[in-house]
Amino acid sequence: MDGSIINLRRACMMLAVSVASTLAVMPAAQANEVSAGQTIATHGTAQGVAACIGCHGAKGEGNAAAGFPRLAGLSAAYLSTQLTAFAEGTRPNPIMQPMAKLLTASERSAVASYFAGLPAPAGVKASDSGSVTPANVGAWIATRGRWDQALPACVQCHGPGGIGVAPTFPPLAGQPAAYIASQLHNWKDGKRPPGPMALMPVVASKLSDADITAVADYYAGVGVGVTGAGKSANGSKP
Ligand code: HEC
Ligand code: HEC
Structure with a gap:
């Protein structure tokens, strides 16, 4: 205490x-x-x-x-x-x-x-982690997207490693997995305003529930080493 x-x-x-x-x-x-x-x-x-x-x-x-x-x-x-x-x-x-x-x-x-004005937590850096194969769904969506679905890779707007591109594209790196997932569901369900050019509702509409869990875990993992942030306490949630 x-x-x-x-x-x-x-x-x-x-x-x-x-x-x-x-x-x-x-x-x-x-x-x-x-x-x-x-x-x-x-x-x-x-x-x-x-x-x-x-x-x-x-x-x-x-x-x-x-x-x-x-x-x-x-x-x-x-x-x-x-x-x-x-x-x-x-x-x-x-x-x-x-x-x-x-x-x-x-x-x-x-x-x-x-x-x-506060610095990003130490440990959040502009690099992508994980093996990028289609089997690694989170890393694949984040860095490659899905051509057949016209789903752009997250990195195209959110920057390498999801570091964020100010002022319009917020960082994903080091955000809690549960938070990232909830925001993607909110856009799918029309519970968050569409934001600039309604980009995110389109992206979210192309993600299945399993995709959302995978990509949220991926970005929470990029922030590993960040005190108090990063991966959710119990790892991936269902
Ligand atoms: C074409 C550009 C674009 C792409 C591609 C894109 N995003 Fe976004 N994203 C945005 C914009 C713009 C915002 C800010 C929305 C706002 O201001 O409300 C945003 C916001 C977010 C947020 C909210 C962050 C917060 O702090 O609340 C999450 C989560 C997110 N994006 C996840 C993703 C994921 C995961 C992918 C890849 C599957 C992705 N985005 C791909 C443009 C994009
Ligand atoms: C009791 C806990 C609590 C307190 C105190 C609190 N917040 Fe929050 N804040 C939250 C939660 C939970 C969310 C996620 C909301 C959601 O899911 O849309 C959030 C989200 C936000 C967001 C959106 C972040 C993003 O990436 O889009 C901003 C901005 C924010 N809070 C600012 C503030 C400010 C400024 C204060 C103080 C005046 C504050 N919060 C106090 C719990 C809190």
């Missing part, structure tokens, strides 16, 4: 130091926004919004066991679009929706800038 409190304290101090050094090279207005965002992320708001780091991790690295996504290093534009979608109810989620509603537009933009 004591140990974890000390670790938490150390993590907070390291966070403060890294934010301070980031602030040093930023114009004042932007620095103010990031620091307002940090306060929301670490303390929540007086209106009853919980501290984001409670679920998304002290460094925004996510939580694999709980399926909470990583926010660190995602683009500010992407994060703030998602927060607005939660607030407006176009991206329904019982946990995020009420909190996003309680944030003002400028608070959403501030907290998005804060998480965008």
Whole structure:
């Protein structure tokens, strides 16, 4: 117990130091926004919004066991679009929706800038792993896609290793398997807004349930070595 409190304290101090050094090279207005965002992320708001780091991790690295996504290093534009979608109810989620509603537009933009400025967790790198044969369904879909179905490889938009291509294509590497799978199902079922050019609903519609499990496990595995993120606690789920 004591140990974890000390670790938490150390993590907070390291966070403060890294934010301070980031602030040093930023114009004042932007620095103010990031620091307002940090306060929301670490303390929540007086209106009853919980501290984001409670679920998304002290460094925004996510939580694999709980399926909470990583926010660190995602683009500010992407994060703030998602927060607005939660607030407006176009991206329904019982946990995020009420909190996003309680944030003002400028608070959403501030907290998005804060998480965008945090580094991707160590261990997430731009390389694909696993043997790429049709039998290795996850790696195959990720790096080759399926020509006969006109399914593009995930890497074509999400970058090598699913590292993400800012500002439009969020990273997949180091996201919890359960989170990746749930988002693909949401698009298949029309429960997440289509996003830019409605690219993801088309991709998801071409994936079977087994494909979704395989590709989600593949990308969670690319982030292996990431504390608190990466592969789900019990490996692949049915
Ligand atoms: C009680 C836990 C919890 C807290 C606290 C929390 N979140 Fe979340 N967050 C979630 C869950 C669960 C999801 C996945 C929602 C889904 O499946 O669509 C999520 C998703 C998100 C996403 C979408 C990420 C993506 O890759 O599309 C953003 C952005 C986000 N949260 C920001 C925040 C911010 C900012 C705060 C603090 C103001 C916060 N969250 C606080 C649980 C939480
Ligand atoms: C043609 C481009 C394109 C391809 C190919 C593509 N994606 Fe995406 N993907 C996107 C875009 C754009 C978004 C952002 C959607 C948004 O803003 O709501 C996205 C978002 C996602 C997300 C949500 C991430 C988050 O943080 O919530 C997941 C999961 C995802 N893609 C998985 C995949 C997988 C798996 C594949 C391969 C089977 C794939 N994508 C192929 C364009 C693409």
